[in-house]
Amino acid sequence: MSEKPKIAFYWCASCGGCEESIVDLAEDILEVAKLVEIVLWPVAMDFKRKDIEALADGEIVATMINGAIRTSEQEEMAHLLRRKSRVLIAYGSCAHTGGIPSLANQFSRSELMKYVYHDAPSVDNPESIEPVSAYQSATLPVFRDVVRSLDQVVSVDYTLPGCAPNPALVLAAVRALLSGDLPPKGSVLAPDVSLCDACPRIGSKPTELSIEAFKRAHLHPIDPDQCLLAQGFACLGPATRSGCGERCIRANMPCTGCFGPLSSVRDQGAKALSALTSAIGADSEDEIDRALDGIPDPVGTFYRYGLAKSMLRRKVDLATTTKN
Ligand code: SF4
Numbered sequence: 001m002s003e004k005p006k007i008a009f010y011w012c013a014s015c016g017g018c019e020e021s022i023v024d025l026a027e028d029i030l031e032v033a034k035l036v037e038i039v040l041w042p043v044a045m046d047f048k049r050k051d052i053e054a055l056a057d058g059e060i061v062a063t064m065i066n067g068a069i070r071t072s073e074q075e076e077m078a079h080l081l082r083r084k085s086r087v088l089i090a091y092g093s094c095a096h097t098g099g100i101p102s103l104a105n106q107f108s109r110s111e112l113m114k115y116v117y118h119d120a121p122s123v124d125n126p127e128s129i130e131p132v133s134a135y136q137s138a139t140l141p142v143f144r145d146v147v148r149s150l151d152q153v154v155s156v157d158y159t160l161p162g163c164a165p166n167p168a169l170v171l172a173a174v175r176a177l178l179s180g181d182l183p184p185k186g187s188v189l190a191p192d193v194s195l196c197d198a199c200p201r202i203g204s205k206p207t208e209l210s211i212e213a214f215k216r217a218h219l220h221p222i223d224p225d226q227c228l229l230a231q232g233f234a235c236l237g238p239a240t241r242s243g244c245g246e247r248c249i250r251a252n253m254p255c256t257g258c259f260g261p262l263s264s265v266r267d268q269g270a271k272a273l274s275a276l277t278s279a280i281g282a283d284s285e286d287e288i289d290r291a292l293d294g295i296p297d298p299v300g301t302f303y304r305y306g307l308a309k310s311m312l313r314r315k316v317d318l319a320t321t322t323k324n
C-alpha cells in the first residue's frame, strides 16, 4: 500500500482550462507526482466515484475542485470530496466566485431552457423535447436553478484564484500543503494587494484620471507602455487581486478581473464600477453616458468571473424557482 499523501482533482462547471493549468506545470508535475498518490483526476485517470466512496473520511490529504456548481451531481461530488479530504481547495475563478458559468445567473432556469432547446438559431427540436432527470430506469443530474461557487455549497479551506491559476502559484500551494506550512484557513493563496500594485505600467497611471470615452480593446490600437485605464480601456486592475504575473497586461490587454477581489472587498464588480466611473472626466449626464457607451455589457465587464459571489448574485424566477 502506498504511503504517499493522497490528493484528488475534480472538475464541475468549467471549461477545462484549470485542468490544462495542472498540465502546464510541465516537468514540475513530475516533482508533484513523485511526492503524492493521485486518487481521482477524471480528465486524466480512470478512477470512479466508488473508489472515493471506499476511502475513509479524511483519508485524502487535499482535494482541488475547479468549476462552479450547477448540477445535483456536482453538489454530491463536492459533499463527498469534502468528507473524504482534510483540505479542500477551490481551484480557479469558477470554484472561487462562480466564474464565467455564473453569468448564466442573469437568466432563470426556464429562460435558459427555452433559449437553448427552442429559440437558439441552430436548434432543430420539432417535438419540443427538454432534458429530464429520470427516464425509465436511468437517472441524470438535475440542472439547478442557479450557479454557485464552491464555498456556497461546502466549506472550503483555501482558494487558488485565477482563470486559470498560474503554475507558480499552484506549485507553491502544493509545496505548502506537503510541508504543512500553510496560512490560516480561509486564505486565498495569492497576494492581498491589487493588480495595479504589481503592474509594470503603474508608473504611467496618473493619480487623477480623466477618461472621456471607454474604448474596446479589439477596436483600438493599444500603447504597450502606458497604463491601459489611462488610455481609456476598461482595465479592472484597481479592483483585482494580484498574483497572476500580470499576464494580460504583459500581453497588452486590459485585466478582466479573474483573480477576484481583495479580502477587504465585498463585491468586486461594484468596486470595479466605482474605480472606473470615478475615472470619468465629465461635466454632464450626457458626457457620462457617452463615456460609458464603450462598455456595452456592464455585467459581463464588471462581473465576468464573480456574479455568483456578488451582491446581485442571480435573477429569480418566482414562478419556477424551487430551491436555492
Ligand atoms: S489600471 Fe491596469 S494597466 Fe493601469 S496600472 Fe492598473 S493594472 Fe496596470
Ligand code: SF4
Binding pocket: 162, 163, 195, 240, 241, 244, 245, 246, 247, 248, 249, 254, 255, 256, 257, 258, 259, 260
Ligand atoms: S491580468 Fe487580470 S484577467 Fe489577466 S490573468 Fe491577471 S488577474 Fe486574470
